Amino acid sequence: MGVEVSVEGLTKSFGSQNIWRDVTMTLPAGEVSALLGPSGTGKSVFLKTLIGLLHPEQGSVIIDGTDITQCSAKELYEIRKLFGVLFQDGALFGSMSLYDNIAFPLREHTKKKEDEVRDIVMEKIDLVGLAGAEDKLPGEISGGMRKRAGLARALVLDPQIILCDEPDSGLDPVRTAYISQLLIDINAQIDATILIVTHNINIARTIPDNIGMLFRKELVMFGPREQLLTSEQPVVKQFLSGDRFGPIGMSEEKDEAVQKQEEAMQAAGIGGGGTKDDFSEIIPQVQPNPGMPERKAIKRHRERVHNMLPDLPPNAQDAIRRSMAEEDRMRDEMAAHVDEQQTVAVGAGQGSGEWTSAGGDDYPGSDAPTQSWATPPAADSTTTQPIDTGRHQQPTDGRSH
Numbered sequence: 001m002g003v004e005v006s007v008e009g010l011t012k013s014f015g016s017q018n019i020w021r022d023v024t025m026t027l028p029a030g031e032v033s034a035l036l037g038p039s040g041t042g043k044s045v046f047l048k049t050l051i052g053l054l055h056p057e058q059g060s061v062i063i064d065g066t067d068i069t070q071c072s073a074k075e076l077y078e079i080r081k082l083f084g085v086l087f088q089d090g091a092l093f094g095s096m097s098l099y100d101n102i103a104f105p106l107r108e109h110t111k112k113k114e115d116e117v118r119d120i121v122m123e124k125i126d127l128v129g130l131a132g133a134e135d136k137l138p139g140e141i142s143g144g145m146r147k148r149a150g151l152a153r154a155l156v157l158d159p160q161i162i163l164c165d166e167p168d169s170g171l172d173p174v175r176t177a178y179i180s181q182l183l184i185d186i187n188a189q190i191d192a193t194i195l196i197v198t199h200n201i202n203i204a205r206t207i208p209d210n211i212g213m214l215f216r217k218e219l220v221m222f223g224p225r226e227q228l229l230t231s232e233q234p235v236v237k238q239f240l241s242g243d244r245f246g247p248i249g250m251s252e253e254k255d256e257a258v259q260k261q262e263e264a265m266q267a268a269g270i271g272g273g274g275t276k277d278d279f280s281e282i283i284p285q286v287q288p289n290p291g292m293p294e295r296k297a298i299k300r301h302r303e304r305v306h307n308m309l310p311d312l313p314p315n316a317q318d319a320i321r322r323s324m325a326e327e328d329r330m331r332d333e334m335a336a337h338v339d340e341q342q343t344v345a346v347g348a349g350q351g352s353g354e355w356t357s358a359g360g361d362d363y364p365g366s367d368a369p370t371q372s373w374a375t376p377p378a379a380d381s382t383t384t385q386p387i388d389t390g391r392h393q394q395p396t397d398g399r400s401h
């Protein structure tokens with residue numbers, strides 16, 4: 001199971017510039033959480049503080065019983081092995097092939113032999129739909145492919161905590177949907193604790209179990225995703241709708257005069273360009289692809305949320321009940337669909353290979369998601385194998401790495 005990350009009273013400044021203060025939250029073990037916030041509020045700084053790359057001046061970050069703000073360099077080195085991090089730009093080494101980039105953490109942190117390294121690297125390359133592109137340099141591929149290569153690299157040590165800094169930046173909406181689905185599938189397979197930093201409202205609406213938001217140097221909220229999506233707090237509403245009118249300004253906080261002017265414009269029927277979507281109308285959370293194990297975090301998340309339910313605002317309570325019922329319905333339908341597919345496949349003498357076909361229109365090296373990326377293999381739903389998709393592909397050019 002993933003590891004809980006407990007943050008208490010965390011404060012970070014650079015010189016006299018305070019970034020955020022007194023941040024307290026717990027990333028629940030194995031659950032998917034998202035951190036939102038306007039640009040420059042210190043979301044990336046927060047991620048870097050969680051892995052000990054930046055040192056806070058106050059507070060603690062407890063991971064697996066160790067406070068990484070106080071521990072020795074050796075302990076920190078060990079704790080870091082629990083993490084897989086997807087940095088904003090993929091953070092790949094420009095002079096190394098994708099294969100070598102993805103192999104890097106294995107060569108650096110383990111004593112695995114090259115043939116074992118190769119098996120793991122090729123499995124992850126396959127998982128993120130980059131089969132055939134392993135010899136390319138980062139500069140020769142698209143931003144979306146770099147992002148997926150960065151994710152493959154983040155996964156090679158079978159992390160218990162995955163941090164993703166804007167996994168959608170530079171991706172089109174469809175590729176964003178694929179990478180989001182991939183994160184949910186990975187969570188179903190290895191039950192890792194995941195934190196996604198994003199500006200993407202679609203991701204926030206459909207992927208995480210929990211959402212937090214940084215604003216004005218504070219964590220304004222952290223809780224079940226329905227709590228934030230139904231929030232009446234002006235900053236949350238403005239952020240979700242993308243409206244110019246509200247407490248969030250272009251750079252600094254808005255002064256009172258500007259806010260009064262905006263209110264007058266709104267009263268006159270002039271809008272700030274935001275979407276009119278009703279975010280309190282909760283969209284069901286994305287489910288693992290057919291054939292994936294069930295997400296173990298769901299049961300734990302529900303138990304936690306059940307206990308905190310009486311303390312949440314009534315509209316959040318209502319939204320949570322509705323979305324849970326809808327997600328149950330979706331899961332039942334998905335299970336029935338998989339049963340139906342398997343019955344048809346067995347009837348046609350195809351066994352359970354229904355989901356394993358890479359498909360004839362798979363074009364390796366392109367930025368198009370391959371069939372194997374989009375559609376995982378049928379797996380025994382009781383399987384506990386971490387990311388063992390059984391779809392390992394050998395390189396086709398007979399090279400040995």
Ligand SMILES: Nc1ncnc2c1ncn2[C@@H]1O[C@H](COP(=O)(O)OP(=O)(O)OP(=O)(O)O)[C@@H](O)[C@H]1O
Binds near residue numbers: 014
């Ligand atoms: N190493 C550093 N030294 C000094 N200041 C830094 C450092 N890293 C970040 N900052 C400052 O911290 C603030 C927060 O930056 P950060 O990148 O965390 O914001 P963010 O919320 O992730 O923004 P965005 O959404 O635009 O990516 C910025 O003002 C930035 O200049």
